[in-house]
Amino acid sequence: MTYLVILAFVAIIGSLGAALFFMLRGGGDNQAKSQRMARALAMRVGFSVLLFVCVLIAWKLGYIHPTGIRAGS
Secondary structure (H helix, E strand, C coil), X not given: CHHHHHXXXXXXXXXXXXXXXXXXXXXXXXXXXXXXXXXXXXXXXXXXXXXHHHHHHHHHHCCCCCCCCXXXX
C-alpha cells in the first residue's frame, strides 16, 4: 500500500508538471495546447481522487491508524 501511495504522489506531481509545461510552452496551436493542459490537469485530479480513496481503503482495512492530537497537549 505504501508503494501505491508513493506512486500516486509521483503521478500527481508529474501531471502537474506536464500541465505547467504545456501551459508555458510557446508557439503552436492554442487550441491543442489548451487541450493538452486540460488533459494533464484532469489526470492530476484523477490521481488525487485515487490517492484519497486508497487512504480511505487503507484506513478501513487497518493498514493505517489515526493518532489524533491528545487534549491538553
